[in-house]
Amino acid sequence: MRELNAPGPWQAPTGPIRSRVAFAAAHVVPQVGAENVPGAPAVVDWDATLAYRHQIWRYGLGVADAMDTAQRGMGLDWAATQELVRRSAAEAASVGGAIACGAGTDQLDPARVAGWQRGDTAALDAVVDAYCEQVRVVQGAGAQVIVMASRALAKVARSAEDYARVYDAVLAEADQPVVLHWLGTMFDPALAGYWGSDSVETATATFLDVIRAHQDKVDGVKVSLLDAQHEVGLRRSLAALDGSRVRLYTGDDFNYPELITGDSQGYSDALLGIFAAIYPAASTALQAFDANEPAQGHAILASTEKLGRHIFAAPTYYYKTGVAFLSWLNGFQDGFQLVGGLHSGRSLAHLVTLARLADDCGMLLDPDLAAVRLRALLTTNGVDS
Template sequence: MTAHPAVEPVQTRAPGGSTGAPVLDPSGVTVRLPRFDTAGRATGTEVRELNAPGPWQKPAGPISSRVAFAAAHVVPQVGAENVPGAPAVVDWDATLAYRHRIWEHGLGVADAMDTAQRGMGLDWAATQELVRRSSAEAASVGARIACGAGTDQLDPASVEPGEAGLAAVTDAYREQVRVVQDAGAQVIVMASRALAKVARSPEDYARVYDAVLAEAEKPVVLHWLGTMFDPALAGYWGSDDVDSATATFLDLIRTHQDRVDGVKVSLLDAQHEIGLRRALAALDGSPVRLYTGDDFNYPELIAGDEQGHSDALLGIFAAIYPAASTALQAFDAGEAGRGHAILASTEKLGRHIFAAPTYYYKTGVAFLSWLNGFQPGFQLVGGLQSGRSLAHLVDLARLADGCGMLLDPALAARRLDALLTTNGVTA
């Protein structure tokens, strides 16, 4: 006989009051969620009354105190062969509708980035179409868009160190920069797996980036992506030592300062980012923004200190854009404490979505999109929806509820129930 797990009624109210964090109301919708031990066995069932969505609001005008991009994911076509190794088949209606929601909340969209599964399911042919379609949609509503230019049309295994390898990487970058610029989007120069393979010194990086930045028609964003997001980028900028790599990075920026709008740093190291932000602020000449890519520490980095703040280019903002927008509106209104508190109320959710192995964070972004009704199925191109466990996803749902990010509680409850039933968990 199978023993039924114990049922634990749980009251779920988010903290509020003097902290400035949102106070959430009950929705009247309940859901039964399992609890798992470390071995994945169900140990009990929580009857949870879901919160109503947070008091999120769209801005009446442009957000001005911070520049913020949400790095959006792509929605696969239900029923297509979006399996590992197959070309991506994208649901363009759902994918572009998601971007319009972000724009409606006053944020820019960073597209064709790692959140969109560059190098993890989204091939170069689909990427080009994504860049063109998203840029056209942005232009149609006067919204801000920046798109990633990398070298992923190259197979890193096919390039070798030396002149020929560096030339191949440079040509691949140039091709992608042209695609982004021709589409009318701002260029984000992404870190390159192929360059990490063929470069043997900081000078090799400088040589390639010198050539790529010479192609830029408008100031670009330079992207420094850490190994927690992509292990193939070890030793980027010519060193595994972060201080040495930072020195090379700053030298590159000084050389091309008029062609660099900002840098996106995704190292999940708040103190390093603050130090780099201050170094950028001390540069003579045109200002260079620091767009935080730290999906762990973004509340404190965006709030900033007496010496400045970070702007934002974040994958987590694609998951929490209503809260992010409301927080940025508070900063605009001079209510820094409230803005910080709103962002801080989502921090546990962000840390969970981006928990190690961090490169599977895309699964959590898509899962929350599905719970909120923004895509018909819980899927990712390349079959990447399998990147997280059921226990991880259930905890993600709890955390999203705790910060008011289940935007339609009744729908979320139905979809959670369907997910649990499909995966063999019954009350």
């Protein structure tokens, strides 16, 4: 094994970050020794999970919780999700940290949803009810709402009008401006045809119509399509809307350096899963933007881009494995595990490359510990380190 590098020159801010609004979408740490196997209820290590969020807040970023990075619909059940929302929101309040949490429809029985037919009015009503229940949980905890894309809605909606009907009802439930989340099929294949069309251009037009109809209820949008050109176009369309500004929170874990840096016509804010893995570097970069040093900010973000692209490589669904692996290497969890057994989603070769890329960009925060854990992983898998 090669000698590992020292961590990068990362620094926590002395005050609020001003130049961009940035959230890191955090994962959950399972309890070591619990039955966190596929299909079982999640058993969460709350101390480790919340301590990780405190690290993110210490570096001046907000936490986006109970989202796909936290394995919503992918191992984190609704009972555990509610507890996560309430605990994270309370911890955020204790330190003045920003917190936004996902509201979706994953409490619906998948077997029931599987039997629905497109355009079923009663099914659409059930989707609305499920969304509204979750919105109330997030609001009641004191967190900002992120309206997540819904597998159930994708299953039952027949047209753009069905999406408009559901989002009209859900946004009516919101008591503060929300973030709308558009998650691409590379993250969740069950969301194919979201906004009523497989055409991204047509879907974008519907998405913008929903935003126009509810500008007072929309703080911003998180777009996770891994398409920088599309995001820039959407960002400019949002900037052209009359009335209050609607933020574009990039969810592009491939192209975030250029999108956050922006151009002469604007920039993207951030709500990123990769920021949960690189939050010290992300914070240091944003502090450079605050200091009117955009080239330095871009350079820091760009130094992590290969790591981000590797963690989010296809099948992108398993990016959470990489986030948890780096968390383990850095000592923030006792075991390399995820709820639902999702840590098995990447190969040993993928993980070793991830460690090398993290080392290259200074993201192994305790190199000695990382070396010990890498050796243990290799030995366990029958490899002479």
